[in-house]
Amino acid sequence: MISLSSIIASLNAGLLENLKLFFITLLLSAPLGLVITLGSMSKIKPLRALTRTFVWIIRGTPLMLQLFVVLYGPGLLFGMPMKSRFTAAVIAFVINYAAYFSEIYRGGIESIPKGQYEAGQVLGMTKVQIFFKVILLQVIKRITPSMGNEVITLTKDTSLARVIGIPEIIMSADRFTKKGLIGPLFATGLYFLAMNGALTILLGRLEKKMDYFKV
């Protein structure tokens, strides 16, 4: 007989893996994405071409493939095996999401009319002042909906890490199906819904905060 508390404990342990992966990925890929954006918008042509090709490859191949490549690549190619599966998962996720974020940032920045920069310039502002005082908030407002979508996708994508052996929540629940229990599987669904419900509310608030102006 499987006790309810053991099921819950097992699901919570799995969830912790998802949450760790989620927060670390978000924290690292958001700034890394900005670096990639700088590359893909650079005036230096080779750098721009290189960055855009990189983004194209990352976005054009499955995250699942990237997970395997990061886990096995270093060992099989360079004789330096990945010591931790979790680290491998983090690296793959961060690179993958940074590539997506960078494109969202780029779209946001490019959507700001040239006149906004020029108005700042003729008023004697520096490039840095123009970016931080004029452009940035407009970009944030424009990209919040698409960033929100990506973040919600990320919560669900974290479960993909099971393919390289991260004991995430669905894997935990799956162990119970082998013992004839479907309940835990449904429960994981509820976990995700709760998480994304909270995220949706948070994003809604953020959007509302920027409602006072229109871009």
Add this chain to the structure above:
Amino acid sequence: MAILEVKGLKKRFDSLEVLKGIDFSLEKGEALALIGVSGSGKTTLLRCLNFLEVPTEGQILVNGQVIFDASNPAMLSEKEIRHNRLHFGMVFQQFNLFPQYTALQNVTLAQELLEKDTAEYKQNKKAVMERIHERGAELLGTVGLSDKLDYYPHQLSGGPPQRVAIARALMLEPDILCFDEPTSALDPELTGEVLKVIRGLADRNTTMVIVTHEMKFARDVSDKVLFMDQGVVVESGSPQEVFENPKEERTRQFLERYFAE
């Protein structure tokens, strides 16, 4: 001495020469109307004055001092340009107000940033800010928007946004204020209020360069008219001379076509 002198100004975009050697000067307190068909290079000329384009050749002098010389690369450093462009103010056809700031904030932002590095600001931030805000509110009053200080651009419609843009340009007290077709993006019934504001500035002897398609307005408000065509100044003179007694055939044709419409 002229407040503004433009000498042999040329601008080329790749193979296209848009300005082919522009010369003119402007006295302090004068309003210059710049007229000509679309594509003749008027916007490009204003953009050169404001350093939004780098002229290929020529010089720009303000108060007798060379602030731009195409043959002197030292004058093209970002810092130098930022300093020199403050001689000019610019009012764009599309207003280009900052959407996340109120009317007052739009007007004061640049001044606040300029004063942030001063010793006075570091000592007495509050007093400096207050002075800037008072001045901003006063300027919005001048353009008839005292009751709209805290409105965001999207809450203003019609003529007011452009009037905010004018106040914003005035805030930095430029020597020469440039207007690029300030009423072209407005519905015809709204042009009047903006033109009235510019007329008021002319009455107070603001030095201005105004690109406009409003010929009647140009004739009334300007002290000097420049007719441009295909990147050259075809004719210049007093409004009476240019509008009533054009010497050049091209000017005559342009005016005939305009007034026939």
